Amino acid sequence: xxxxxxxxxxxxxxxxxxxxxSGVATSIKxxxxxxEAQGHNVFIFTTTDPGVDKDTIEANIFRFSSVPFIGFSxxxxxxxxxxxxxxxxxxxxxxxxxxxxxxxMGSIGKFVAKQLEIPAIHTYxxxxxxxxxxxxxxxxxxxxxxxxxxxxxxxxxxxxxAPSPRVANLLTRYGVEIPMRVIPTGxxxxxxxxxxxxxxxxxxxxxxxxxxxxxxxxxxxxxxISHILKVMPELLEEFPDLIFVIAGDGPDVDQxxxxxxxxxxxxxxxxxxxxxxxxxxSYYQMADLFVSASDTETQGLTYIEALANxxxxxxxxxxxxxxxxxxxxxxxxxxxxRQMKEAIEAYLRQGRIEIPEDLLAKKLDEISASxxxxxxxxxxxxxxxxxxVKEDKNKDDQN
Numbered sequence: 570x571x572x573x574x575x576x577x578x579x580x581x582x583x584x585x586x587x588x589x590x591s592g593v594a595t596s597i598k599x600x601x602x603x604x605e606a607q608g609h610n611v612f613i614f615t616t617t618d619p620g621v622d623k624d625t626i627e628a629n630i631f632r633f634s635s636v637p638f639i640g641f642s643x644x645x646x647x648x649x650x651x652x653x654x655x656x657x658x659x660x661x662x663x664x665x666x667x668x669x670x671x672x673x674m675g676s677i678g679k680f681v682a683k684q685l686e687i688p689a690i691h692t693y694x695x696x697x698x699x700x701x702x703x704x705x706x707x708x709x710x711x712x713x714x715x716x717x718x719x720x721x722x723x724x725x726x727x728x729x730x731a732p733s734p735r736v737a738n739l740l741t742r743y744g745v746e747i748p749m750r751v752i753p754t755g756x757x758x759x760x761x762x763x764x765x766x767x768x769x770x771x772x773x774x775x776x777x778x779x780x781x782x783x784x785x786x787x788x789x790x791x792x793x794i795s796h797i798l799k800v801m802p803e804l805l806e807e808f809p810d811l812i813f814v815i816a817g818d819g820p821d822v823d824q825x826x827x828x829x830x831x832x833x834x835x836x837x838x839x840x841x842x843x844x845x846x847x848x849x850x851s852y853y854q855m856a857d858l859f860v861s862a863s864d865t866e867t868q869g870l871t872y873i874e875a876l877a878n879x880x881x882x883x884x885x886x887x888x889x890x891x892x893x894x895x896x897x898x899x900x901x902x903x904x905x906x907r908q909m910k911e912a913i914e915a916y917l918r919q920g921r922i923e924i925p926e927d928l929l930a931k932k933l934d935e936i937s938a939s940x941x942x943x944x945x946x947x948x949x950x951x952x953x954x955x956x957x958v959k960e961d962k963n964k965d966d967q968n
Contacts, residue, residue, distance in 0.1 A: 577949060578610045578662050582654075582678030583669035584638070584645055586613060586630070588620040590846065591787065592870045593694045596732075596754040597669055603755065603942035612661050614654055614674060614681075616645035631657050633674070647673040655684045663687060665949050669694065671722045679726070688727035688956035690948065693719070693736055696865055716743045723747055727952040730945065733889035748955070750948050753889065754870060755941025756877050758933055760847075767848060769855040773814070773839055780917050781812050783856035783880075785844065786871045788819030793862035793885075795821075798828050800910045801837060808917055811837060816852050818843040853878035857921045859900075860913060861885060873936055876900070879924050883912045898924055899932060 581601060585593045601611045616635035617623065633650030658666075658681045666689040668678040675691070682689035697715045720743050723729055728748040731737035737751050775781060784794055794815060804811055815825065815838065822840060829838045844852060853859065859875035859882045869890065872882045876893070882900035884890050894900045900916075903909040934940065 576608050576610065577604075577664045577946070578612070579604060579949070580612050580614055580658055580661075580663045580666045580678065580681065581669060582614045582666060582674040582681075584616055584635075584647070584672055584674045585670065586615040586618075587846070588618060589645075590843065592866075593669065595846070595870055596692075596694070599755060599757045599760075599938050600942060600945060602757065603938040604946070606939070607942055607946065609946070610661070612657075612663070614657070614678065616647050616674065618645065633677070635673070638672075647677065651677055651680050654678075654681050658685055665690070665953060667692070667945075667949070671719065675722065686960070688952040690728040690730065690952050691723060691726055692730040692732065693723075693740060694732065696736065696739065719743050720745060727956055728948060730948065733887065735887055735889060748951070750944070752941065752944045752948065753936065754873075755938035756870065756873050756933075756936050757938045758877050760850075767851040769851050773841070773855075775812055775839075775855075779810050779812055780808055780858075780920075781814060781856045782858050782860050782913065782917075783814045783816060783852060783875075784860055784871075785816040785849065785852055785875075786861075788815065788817050788822050788825065788840075790821055791863060791865040792819075792821075793864065794825055795828055796862040796906065796909070797860055798825065798832060798834065798838070800906065800913070801834055802832055803910060804913060804917070805834075805837060807914060811917070812839060813837060814839045814841060814852070814856065816841045816844045849874060850878055853880050856880055858883065858913065858916050860909075862909065872900070876924075876929075877933055877936070879929060881916055881922075881924065883909060883916065893932075893936070896928070898928055 581597055583597050585591055587594050587598060601613065604611050611629065613630040615630065615632055617632045621632065633647040633654065635645040635647045638646045654677045663685060665687055666678045666682040668675040668689060668691045679689055723745050726747055728750070729740065729745065731740060731749060731751050732754050734751055737749060740749060770777060784797060786792060788794065797813065801813060826840065829835060853875045859872055859880050861869065861872055861884045864885045869884065872884045873893070875882050876899060882894065884894065884900065884902055886902035886904045890902045894902055901912050903912050
């Protein structure tokens, strides 16, 4: 068996990358930078983007011609690049392919791995059954189609990463049999707690003693922001000055603004629009409490980022969130409307209480980008070792 190089040349294949703003893009950027910090060479194979001039030179980032994806106009699909990607991958001497999408760049990544005879693993980021309504209002695709597509994409790959136990359980239910690891995405603690410092309370016209509740991310139906708005009138009975900041942009902004008007909450809800990645830390630090009612998250990086900024959270209950928020000093989880309301009220009554430094440091070590990258590297090594064993066995069988 060949000796495996300590330093790996890693290819990350993704349809979504900066300047696109999403949890997947953040996860990939975090992984890239953490792997590089550990001495590895990381190359991003992704789509062109209107926000990046075609003549722009980006170190170790290779973009392939693309068009907007149906149903998600802000997402892109590459329409060519198979042989160009192989050429680039050979030049940078890739050791492993790590796909982050099941669509165009994912297919290109699998093709590259086959041509170079190197292993390919995948991270399953999206619970597509929760998003079928975006494609012809759910009339075209059914969960069984997602199962067939997912199982077909993962067949013959060398491993799959599930960001949470919920994803792992889903893939097991689909009948996926390749090696699987549950590896939650880590957080770049320095990036989310530093970045550009902005006095957002002053910018948004909020006084220092006003209680502020925050949600941050893509403003879309699956985020269930409307559920938080429904509870606002009851919260205002006890906290008449409460402000709910909805930070981010997306297809549901206008619908939520209509809901705000119907509930006469105009003086208590602020829509900020798109938030630049280097400003997210200021948003978390401006708030007293972070709230997420989304029940579709594979992991939920925003509340991990909130925690990294010392903000307690009230989030929807999953196996993963129960592990993260295992002590009320960090926040809590809920399943029902009433539980969400009571949890928010309990934390607002306490005011902004900083999480004890020793407890926060312990929790942040668990979710750090460095630990994330180390666990992914271990899986890379496993895939490389297994691939070589399979290659040796195939050669023996042929002799």
